Structures are given as structure tokens and as C-alpha cells.
Amino acid sequence: MxxxxxxxxxxxxxxxxxxxxxxxxxxxxxxxxxxxxxxxxxxxxxxxxxxxxxxxxxxxxxxxxxxxxxxxxxxxTKKMTKMRANLIEMLLVEGNHYCPYCEKSGNCELQALAYRFGVMVPKYPFMFPNRDVDASHPDILIDRNRCVLCARCVRASRDLDGKNVFQFVGRGPEKRVEVNANARLADTNADVTDKAVDICPVGALLRKRVGFEVPIGKRLYDSKPIGSDIEAQKGA
Amino acid sequence: MGKPKVATTSLCGCFGCHMSLLDIDDRILKLIELVDFDKSPIDDIKEFSGRCAIGLVEGGCCNEENVKVLQSFRKNCDILILVGECAMTGGIPAMRNTIPLKECLEEAYINGPTVHNPSGKIPNDPEIPLLLNKVYPCQDVVKIDYYLPGCPPPADTIWQALVALLTDEPVELPYELIKYD
Structure with a gap:
């Protein structure tokens, strides 16, 4: 075989x-x-x-x-790209994704996917959900307005950091990322050096005091679409 | 036949998108060869003087006046273009959408730490347009034909879209010009 x-x-x-x-x-x-x-x-x-x-x-x-x-x-294919664009648009209207004042803008994978698929505006109505922010930790911020429930932080904290800081709570539209024992982030052993912090694809988990460090034009997805790095390997 | 007319307005916006339109620099001389400006803060014409080919709308709808102006733009313009994030997502003003309107007004006029308001009243003059319960993206209010995202959209985005529409070409923007910030 x-x-x-x-x-x-x-x-x-x-x-x-x-x-x-x-x-x-x-x-x-x-x-x-x-x-x-x-x-x-x-x-x-x-x-x-x-x-x-x-x-x-x-x-x-x-x-x-x-x-x-x-x-x-x-x-x-046209069909799959359209379906993916629809998914991205649904994620955009489901949360409160305000790119103009988000620190992750330009380095955000959700935004970059929307750019790649040429989304000018989501075709669905915005839901404007009421979600909590946890800024208790001295170095890390959780902004659930921008969370897409990808579970990257849940998995990274458990599998890479060996800490299990984050978990999902609730179901359906109530589903959200919470920390151990439903406490504040400051009450956990989360640390700014955790892999879980930087692995967030959107601006839901952020390091404090480093926002807007990279100027517009030099950020990850300013000039090249997401996935360009993988496509550049073709034939290499 | 005269030149096609362009109207612009800023609803619940900061005029940043109009600044970006002015940021086309000397191309504005080419633009006025192509079009006449009708109702717009740029020439301070207050009412529509006739049918317009293109309407540019900045900002979302936060009060009843915004809705009326937007509806008059839809009525008087062949093509309606939303310019900037506030018009199509609500933008910064939509931060209040998760807070009840009464709480917002009480914080602004009564309870806020820096408020000086001896009357203790929330302004309620009939001259002041009534606030809506939340800030609505313009496409939730009237039909929109084109969207130019950005905060503000780069001058090149606005320029390329306008020229394409005025010369009957498809509006196709390169990757670098489609940005939400």
C-alpha cells in the first residue's frame, strides 16, 4: 500500500x-x-x-x-466563495465589529477575510448585541463584542499554555467566552505571555498598551490579502 | 444637456468623509468639469434644485431629521452611494445602540460626572430633532445602490467610484482601496 x-x-x-x-x-x-x-x-x-x-x-x-x-x-469556486462571504457577513452582523476604532483593525482575520471576498457591507441587518467587556486584568483585555466563538483561546490556553483559563458558557446567542469559575480575568492565572492572548483572530483578546503601534499601510493585511503567504508557496 | 448633478449630505457623521472628498486635491477641478454640485454642505445649497444623478451620503440615521433627509436623497437621486462606515454600520454613534436611549440622555444631561445642568432637565425643544431609539445604518431605511467603506474612505476610493459611475464604467475597486478603517 x-x-x-x-x-x-x-x-x-x-x-x-x-x-x-x-x-x-x-x-x-x-x-x-x-x-x-x-x-x-x-x-x-x-x-x-x-x-x-x-x-x-x-x-x-x-x-x-x-x-x-x-x-x-x-x-x-464562485459558489464556495459566495457561501464563505455569507458566513463572514453573518459573523460581522452578529457581534459589534466596529473596525474604525478597533485596535486589531488591519491585523484582524475576520476583517481580512471580508476584504478577500470583496465584502463592501454585510447584506444582513446588524444585531447590535449587548456584550460584556472584562478589562480587570492589568495586561489583557477581553472585549466580547468582537468575539466570534472560534475557541482558539480556549484551546490554546488548555493545549499550549496548560492553564485552561477560558471556557464557553451558555448556548446559542447566549454563548460566550468566560474565564475559570466565572470570575474576572484578573482573578485567573492568565498572563500576557500566554499563547492564548495573541492567537485571537479578532480583537476580542488584546494586549493592553500596544494598540495602533503599527501605522496604517504597514499592517498585516493592508496591501496583501489573507492567504497570500500560503499561495506564495505554490510551486516552491 | 447640462452636466449631471451630484448632491452630498452628512447625517449622523463627523464630516470626515466630506473631508476625504475634498482630499482628492486638484482633481476637484476635473470633478467640477464633469458634474455640478447640487444640495451639499460643500456649496451650502440647502434644497434640491432638481433631479440628481448621484447622491453621496455620509453618516447613519440617529434622529428623525436624518431619516427625512435620507428619504429626500432617495427620492431625488438616481444613484445613492453610502460613504464611510457610519452610513453603512452606524459607526461610532452606534456605540449607544446597546444602551437604552433614556439612560444615554440621563448620563449626558443629568448624571454625567462633568454635567452642569441646574434645571436637571433633558433638552426637549420642538426645534431639536427627536432622537431615534438607536442609530440605524442607512441601508436599513432606504434602498442603497453602492457602498464605499472606510473611516473615511480614501480620496482615491471616492474619486475612482465617481469617475467610474460618470463614465458608465463598472465600479471595481482594487484590494488596497477596500478598507473598513
Whole structure:
């Protein structure tokens, strides 16, 4: 039995190791599959569905679905891009995402995805939810207005920092990130050097006193779309 | 046939987007070769003098006057363009949307730490436009044709969109010009 799996993404042949997910194999081949909750240092979670691809016609999240011999994956097509843009637009109206005064603007993955998909304005009505801010910690800020419930901080604190500072509480529209024992962030052992702090894709977890350090024009996604780094590896 | 007319207004905005329009610098001379300005704070014309080809709207709707002006723009303009984040998301003024209006007014006029208001009353003169319960993005009030995001949208964004519309070209902005901040 061969130790290589061969499959197709948008008509391009891609190789994968057995057990690799479609996303990991695509990254190695220089094919960008848009994502929000997935992160290279974390185990797949599959909550945001932005990386949804069609596998032999069926929707699957590329971050959790293992690559299999001979599958046909549909990724960068008009249909999938439209579906992803819709997901991003729903995330934008569900929270209070005000880019003009957000410290994460320019380095925000949610914003960068909206830029990449050419979203001028979400087509859905804004919900203006009432969400709490926890600024109790001397060095870290939680602004739930911007949280997209990707669980990156939950997973990073548990799996990378070995602390388990963050957890989800509630269900549906009540679901939110809370800290241990429903206390304030200042009452936990969270530290500004934790991997969980910087791993937030949006401006929900922020370091204090470093906002707006990088000038406009030099931020991560000012001139190049998100995913350009992966696409640059194509053929390398 | 005369030049097409452009109208502009600032609703619940800071005039930053109008500043960005002026920021097209000497291209404004080219612009006035292409268009006449109608109702706009730029020329201080208060009422529509006739049908306009393009209406540029800055700011969202925070009071009843904003809604009336926006509706008059929809009625008098062939193409209505939202300029800037406040117009399409509510922006900074929409920070009050999660706080009940009564609480906002009481904080501003009665309870705020720096308030000096011996009468203890919240202003309620009939001349003052009534505040809406929350700040509404303009697309929630009337149909909108184009959106130019940004805070403010760069002068190049406004320029390229206007020129494209006036020369019957599709409005296609490069990646660098679509920004929400």
C-alpha cells in the first residue's frame, strides 16, 4: 500500500500523507483554503465553517476532514466563495465589529477575510448585541463584542499554555467566552505571555498598551490579502 | 444637456468623509468639469434644485431629521452611494445602540460626572430633532445602490467610484482601496 494519498482540489492534483486533513495538504501544495477557527498550532475544531469545501459534492470542513484517495474537492469556486462571504457577513452582523476604532483593525482575520471576498457591507441587518467587556486584568483585555466563538483561546490556553483559563458558557446567542469559575480575568492565572492572548483572530483578546503601534499601510493585511503567504508557496 | 448633478449630505457623521472628498486635491477641478454640485454642505445649497444623478451620503440615521433627509436623497437621486462606515454600520454613534436611549440622555444631561445642568432637565425643544431609539445604518431605511467603506474612505476610493459611475464604467475597486478603517 502506498504511503501517499492523491486527490484533486479544483482540478489540481494534490498529495497528502495518510491522516492529514484536506487543509494541511492544501497548505503544503500552496492552495489557500480560507479559515477562521483553524490554526496551525492547534488541533482542528471545525466551528466556524469558513473552510467548508465540497468533497465529492458534499460540504465538509477542510480543517477536520481527512484527505482520501481520489476525492474531488471544490474550494475556490464562485459558489464556495459566495457561501464563505455569507458566513463572514453573518459573523460581522452578529457581534459589534466596529473596525474604525478597533485596535486589531488591519491585523484582524475576520476583517481580512471580508476584504478577500470583496465584502463592501454585510447584506444582513446588524444585531447590535449587548456584550460584556472584562478589562480587570492589568495586561489583557477581553472585549466580547468582537468575539466570534472560534475557541482558539480556549484551546490554546488548555493545549499550549496548560492553564485552561477560558471556557464557553451558555448556548446559542447566549454563548460566550468566560474565564475559570466565572470570575474576572484578573482573578485567573492568565498572563500576557500566554499563547492564548495573541492567537485571537479578532480583537476580542488584546494586549493592553500596544494598540495602533503599527501605522496604517504597514499592517498585516493592508496591501496583501489573507492567504497570500500560503499561495506564495505554490510551486516552491 | 447640462452636466449631471451630484448632491452630498452628512447625517449622523463627523464630516470626515466630506473631508476625504475634498482630499482628492486638484482633481476637484476635473470633478467640477464633469458634474455640478447640487444640495451639499460643500456649496451650502440647502434644497434640491432638481433631479440628481448621484447622491453621496455620509453618516447613519440617529434622529428623525436624518431619516427625512435620507428619504429626500432617495427620492431625488438616481444613484445613492453610502460613504464611510457610519452610513453603512452606524459607526461610532452606534456605540449607544446597546444602551437604552433614556439612560444615554440621563448620563449626558443629568448624571454625567462633568454635567452642569441646574434645571436637571433633558433638552426637549420642538426645534431639536427627536432622537431615534438607536442609530440605524442607512441601508436599513432606504434602498442603497453602492457602498464605499472606510473611516473615511480614501480620496482615491471616492474619486475612482465617481469617475467610474460618470463614465458608465463598472465600479471595481482594487484590494488596497477596500478598507473598513
Amino acid at each position: 502506498s504511503d501517499k494519498i492523491t486527490f484533486m482540489i479544483d482540478g489540481v492534483e494534490v498529495q497528502a500523507q495518510p491522516g492529514q486533513t484536506i487543509m494541511v495538504a492544501a497548505d503544503a501544495a500552496g492552495i489557500y483554503i480560507p479559515r477562521l477557527c483553524a490554526h496551525k498550532d492547534l488541533a482542528p475544531f471545525g466551528s466556524c465553517r469558513v473552510c467548508t469545501v465540497l468533497v465529492n459534492g458534499r460540504p465538509q470542513s477542510a480543517c477536520t476532514q481527512p484527505a482520501a484517495e481520489g476525492i474531488m474537492v471544490e474550494n475556490n
